[in-house]
Amino acid sequence: MFPLLFVLSSALNPNGTLTGSNALFSKIGIDSFWRILSDDKSPYLLWFWNTLKVATVTAVASTLMGALAAYAFSRMRFAGRRFGLITIVVIQMFPQLLGAVAIFLMMSAIGDVFPAFGLNTHTGLIMVYLGGALGVNTYLMYGFFNTVPVEIDEAAKIDGAGHARIFFTIILRLVAPILAVVALLSVITSVSEYLIASVLLIDPENQTLAVGLVKLVSNPRYADWSAFSAGAIMAAIPVVALFLALQRYIVGGITAGAVK
């Protein structure tokens, strides 16, 4: 926990360095919080809103896409299934050295046709994030779907439900814990994602928290660690709130009850 105490201490000391001193909490004040909230050139609240927007849409869409794919892999048998499963995760292991460059080229090309999806748009950023959504998420959910007894599907089918109906109304409820975990992980990933967002989002009013905040400290000579820490603490609030809200799904044991 100590690193986080450092962050808190630095946020509360308006003129502080991050690690220059071990005298934690030697000065306490909320100047840094004010500074970052009231500074014109760093529209913190706007960044906050952008981040929420991007993270929410990404989380919902990627959880849904992952669940769809996991359902197919778990319940259906088709040619190339095993190959597909392995390929999806192996692709994600590719070193992303040129990732930012490639995605920049791609998005600028898309932007030439559809300005609304191109560079400097949240839609574009979300689409890029969704590109990475299938891999690990699918796997996580795939394992979980396998634990849901297939008798449930069969019973529903006998009742006359189609595959889509089974999936949306029955299965999804049963796997709520893993959906919650995946959604939470997805939110955390897109809140803290920096590299791609920094390349794609150009105007300050479009940027996300990660991009905006890093600018405060990117030049070591003028780094404002105190404001940065304050900003990072506030940025963690939605994640914390979401975790508290989802916790009961994550640990609630809903599956066990429903199977009976």
Add this chain to the structure above:
Amino acid sequence: MALSTRSPRRTASRQPALPSTSVRALLLKIVLLAIIDAISIFAAFMLVLQDNWVVAIVVLVVTALVNWVYFSRRLLPAKYLTPGLIFLAVFQVFVLLYTCYVGFTNYGTGHNGTKEQAVSSLLASSLQRVEDSPTYPVTVVDRLGELGLLVTDPETGDAFVGTNDEPLSRVSGATLEGGKAVAAPGWTSLTFQDVIARTDEITSLAVPYSSDPNDGALRTPDGSNAYRYLSTLEFDAQAGTMTNTQTGVVYTDRGTGAFVADDGAELRPGWQITVGFDNFVRAFTEQSIRGPLIYVTIWTFVFAIGSVALCFGLGLLLAITFQNARMRGVKYYRLLLILPYAFPAFLSILVWKGMMNESFGFLNQVIFGGAAIPWLTDPTLAKASALLVNVWLGFPYMFLICTGALQAIPDELTEAATMDGAKGWQVFRQIKLPLLLSTTAPVLIASFAFNFNNFNLVYLLNNGGPRDTTTSLPVGHTDLLISMVYKVAFTGQNRDYGLASAFSIIIFLIVAIIAVVSFSRTKALEEIQR
């Protein structure tokens, strides 16, 4: 029972669904597909306008496929997979293909753009101001669409006019404003807005000073002042050569992505070309990495396996502890555990770096009471520190996943086992752990791959240090394979993206093979417990 989970089912939905929902679902499907179709038709249309036929056809074919998938009565799996696969293909696979492509080019410092860009950049840089020539106040003027410069001689105040083809000649009757000619009969003066609108023409406007080319030509970089330049390079588009007009040296394009003189001297910038397998050959024959290669590879595996094992172990331990804990406020303890994951990793890494400072860090000064433990400067301890920090960053992820996965294990199983007289540890080892591993194994493999390439941690914590002083590469004791090859490809100011891509592809192949092999083992694992 367990076996039936895996029974094949090709019979998708033979039973008709309930009518009311079916109509609604159909409508929704139509609307969604209509939006997609509209977008792609528009895209294809625009692409055709840009003469980009290949991409346009790809877009249309993919759209047709999507429609077919959702209208076909078969292809059920595809209906579930298509959305994810499209995004995967567009963004991930593109990155992969692009990197592969770059691996076969000479993209890097000095080979950054196209040949045209290189040529124009060379020509622009080769302009040299004629010595002791003055600044000429100018007005850009137009005659029937042809641009010219209306020049005022700064010494005599006389007005001259000239174009790309006609050298300067004296004009009479020019309007003067503050000693500067601003208009001439037969010519229309451009306003500043006009000048900006016709930037391209003006940047290529060079008015010969006289009929002798050695006097140079006037160019105006800002539209209001002109300077006399001589070009030291001449480009012959036909022969594809650059000639230095002062020394007479001819630089030729010999397919190496640059203009090269006979003595081997290269003009920079060059341009991007494909170089076949050159980068891969270089990657395999690179001498400088031979020395550190073995220990860096070993450390990379130790780091990746160690990180995964420790993160998973710690995450699992905590998940189980909290699952059974009946204490108050367990909700908030859980929250504390995921907090490290909610803060930007680079911030945490920098804090750790500060805390591990030998003479001033929090660990030594406060926790160890002034000891001088070289956390980051001793080769062995630095490795342990890197692992420690990485585990601190990674265990919340595993904690979350294990917590979720534990829910998937029906309580009945544990209860039944307990009734059969199994002890807590046995229940865990023989029932929970195998089940957990089968759900989380893919995540563990993916996490291994991530840590195998965990460039950020190594770079931010210690930049791979402490530096190994026995080699001539700037490689350190905590460098991973990926950070080492970057140091080879990006030496000093020289960025060789081609070589780096080739290295990335080789590393990817290594990790991919390990992953595929592990997956076959996972399969075996699954079969045993089912």
Add this chain to the structure above:
Amino acid sequence: MKVTKKGALSLGAIAVASAFVLSGCQASSDDGGDKQASGSLTVWVDAERVDALQGAADAYTEKTGVEVDLVAKDNATIKDDFIQQVPTGEGPDIVMGAHDWLGELTTNGVVAPLELGDSAGDYLDVAIQAATYDGTVYMLPYAVENIAVLRNADLVPEAATSFDDMIAKGTAAGLAQPFVVEQGAEGNPYHLYPFQTAFGAPVFGTDDSGSYDAGDLQLGSEGGYEFAAWLASQGKTGTGVFNTDIDGAIAKQAFLDGTAAFWLTGPWNVGAAVDAGINVAIDPIPSPTAEAAQPFAGVKGFFLSAESKNKVAATDFLVNYLGSEDVQLELFQAGNILPALSAAADTAASDPIIAGFQAVGGDAVPMPAIPAMGSVWQYWGVSEAAIINGEDPKATWDKLVADVSAAIG
């Protein structure tokens, strides 16, 4: 597959709906585009300079109708992003940067020459020297930066006359570590360079025109070895004046807390010290020898993209607007740095802090911009750190010289 009635029906529905959506798209995309008519300039700047430039940008727009779009960029990635994006045509028209990027920028062909015209004479010599690469000017300079010694005048009222005098004065004031300078596990040669030059060992020699000559590596001169020996004597096994555990944050905190009286750093840290209520004086860098300790001068400026579609307006904006005294003074106020324009520099020097840095800057030498310098940075700091930490100075310096020579090739 069999085409059913339902299938045909829905296909028809899709066609209709598509047409509908399509027409919607068309309509909405019309009012989106076409903003480029009067021309606009995109300028990438360091995040902390946006405010200082906003005034000049607005004034320029008002006068000429050319939009100036200032984009705050992450200082750490601005150069690489620029090099990567210029060839794609998506890059900015103008980028803010440092003169030592020039080697890399010109090798990649991403910058266009900039004609300063007669105004070239209005800039400080060191600024023009730094803006010139291979005989061509590529940069509009706006600031000159160099390091100097910040002294806590309440602790030590008088400037030190030599390096040993500085330590003695600080120790007399009762301080255990009177002098701090930013180092790190990989050293920090930029901050140690003044001491190295005091021993007569620059990195490169210069040719007749005053440009650095990559073929003339001076690191390995006799002075280099004397410097290495001196560094060892002040390191871990010696007096302990230099310590690689002192990084930027620790050095700053020590000076702000008053546990160090001398801090070798740049103008960028003066603000924090003044805010902390310290009576700051700027002193020349005390030399360990009889020679002057010359720091590196870094010149900040603006580059013009080789692929800019708006070179005329960009040149006009740079040379005639950003080169004006008012704008240079405004930039100075934002960052406490010495303006590159002589007239603005003189005005700024009425500030004793700036005057102090300017005086030290008189001894400064431009940081080499030649590509070979990249190879030097790679090995230099680590070798110095090793010497500070007690490695044999002679052998370590030998290896440094050998590695650098090999890398330059």
